[in-house]
Amino acid sequence: MAKFTLNGHEQAVDAAPDTPLLWVLRDHLGLTGTKYGCGMALCGACTVHLEGAPVRSCLLPLSAVEGKSITTIEGISADRSHAVQRAWIEIDVPQCGYCQSGQIMSAVALLKSNPSPSDAEIDAALSGNLCRCGTYARIRRAVHRAAELLRDGSGS
Template structure:
């Protein structure tokens, strides 16, 4: 099956029902997307499918065929994406395990709403769990990323 991931075409030999998460990690080698719960409850596996955030742990690989998949690695090679810059600037990460999913959800939010309120951020990222409780720093980083995106 042909998948386009981060702008690069990949021909993968995978069963159509194999979760996209495992195709990305095990067959393509992109390990930034994390396995958390395996039931689409935690958000650690969030990637974009044609620009829409989705949970790759429950998305069959076949659903991504002939569509554009973006992972955390596809935002920027050097961490220069405004959301990545804001995350680093505000030292959001504690353990870091959930952060690629948090960032991917934040990127989608800012693509749809350039100046989100706290309530907008909370709603858009409510499905992304952080065991370390960095929610205040995550919210602040989304606001900062919105500022950086304007510049």
């Protein structure tokens, strides 16, 4: 039985220790907001936070999160009130939407460590997140907008 903190709550799960966290979240715990895209940490669709830092959950075995803290898209706010979510809605970033959980998790992590990122810093932080619908230009705008909301103190 593996134990870790998931979105602020203690979580126990009975799965093989080599099971990637992605599938533990999706299939064992029913948190399907985190997506499977490539299984090789190439696309970023499975991005979650491990101790606050973005990681690709598709290659992260359950054994590696024992006792650690994990945050998923379901855990960044209860009501879409996080500044990044609000900016995403304001700019209508998603198209098909499949990659957006991963994009948002990368953006949330970036803004935590860098509240006023430049275009180049946004590019560097999010270039590991693929989007086949091509929402990239809006992602850039939305990250800037989220930074503004956070600076104004109106984000969570």
